[in-house]
Amino acid sequence: xxxxxxxxxxxxxxxxxxxxxxxxxxxxxxxxxxxxxxxxxxxxxxxxxxxxxxxxxxxxxxxxxxxxxxxxxxxxxxxxxxxxxxxxxxxxxxxxxxxxxxxxxxxxxxxxxxxxxxxxxxxxxxxxxxxxxxxxxxxxxxxxxxxxxxxxxxxxxxxxxxxxxxxxxxxxxxxxxxxxxxxxxxxxxxxxxxxxxxxxxxxxxxxxxxxxxxxxxxxxxxxxxxxxxxxxxxxxxxxxxxx
Numbered sequence: 001x002x003x004x005x006x007x008x009x010x011x012x013x014x015x016x017x018x019x020x021x022x023x024x025x026x027x028x029x030x031x032x033x034x035x036x037x038x039x040x041x042x043x044x045x046x047x048x049x050x051x052x053x054x055x056x057x058x059x060x061x062x063x064x065x066x067x068x069x070x071x072x073x074x075x076x077x078x079x080x081x082x083x084x085x086x087x088x089x090x091x092x093x094x095x096x097x098x099x100x101x102x103x104x105x106x107x108x109x110x111x112x113x114x115x116x117x118x119x120x121x122x123x124x125x126x127x128x129x130x131x132x133x134x135x136x137x138x139x140x141x142x143x144x145x146x147x148x149x150x151x152x153x154x155x156x157x158x159x160x161x162x163x164x165x166x167x168x169x170x171x172x173x174x175x176x177x178x179x180x181x182x183x184x185x186x187x188x189x190x191x192x193x194x195x196x197x198x199x200x201x202x203x204x205x206x207x208x209x210x211x212x213x214x215x216x217x218x219x220x221x222x223x224x225x226x227x228x229x230x231x232x233x234x235x236x237x238x239x240x241x242x243x
Contacts, residue, residue, distance in 0.1 A: 059176035107153035123150030130230030152185025
């Protein structure tokens with residue numbers, strides 16, 4: 001995903017990607033017009049990484065869309081730059097895709113890096129009145145040990161059948177940052193696709209390493225997008241009943 005100045009060095013993420021087992025994948029890093037030398041560093045230290053440089057910051061939504069457009073595989077896996085993935089993460093995640101059952105989007109067990117015993121996200125949930133939330137956020141990791149269907153995937157550590165991502169038109173660029181993954185999942189569900197949480201696909205997450213946890217930028221986009229995705233996607237009958 002897009003890289004800007006981050007408290008967690010990018011090499012921790014890429015080292016984990018390089019250590020993935022039993023899987024063949026290309027690695028694409030979208031550089032969202034960073035100014036900290038990240039792109040030059042990655043070119044020199046990780047020549048196997050294909051860099052997609054952007055002239056301006058296109059946000060999480062636009063950045064990932066550009067990365068997927070450059071990808072060549074049947075599946076696309078999205079991974080935040082402030083994460084460290086378990087060596088079996090990608091193999092386990094992709095194995096969770098079951099198109100026959102409609103599960104074209106799959107998501108990970110995301111735990112905190114400073115305390116892997118605590119869940120950051122086990123997929124996304126969505127309330128009837130429009131509130132999106134991280135499923136099991138703050139709960140012990142042991143409570144997220146069951147693989148199950150969820151409303152949506154966490155965009156920071158998920159996989160999608162490429163043709164489905166393209167059918168959906170990718171992320172909505174206007175979201176820029178925050179809730180774009182819930183929006184994508186909602187639109188997928190409206191087309192009959194389902195989302196699957198894979199408990200064995202584990203990723204440690206630094207948490208707000210790029211955006212900042214309580215910056216005015218983050219708060220504004222989170223609130224705006226939370227309301228917009230609800231109004232944009234909810235079928236009229238349900239909207240009238242719940243609004």
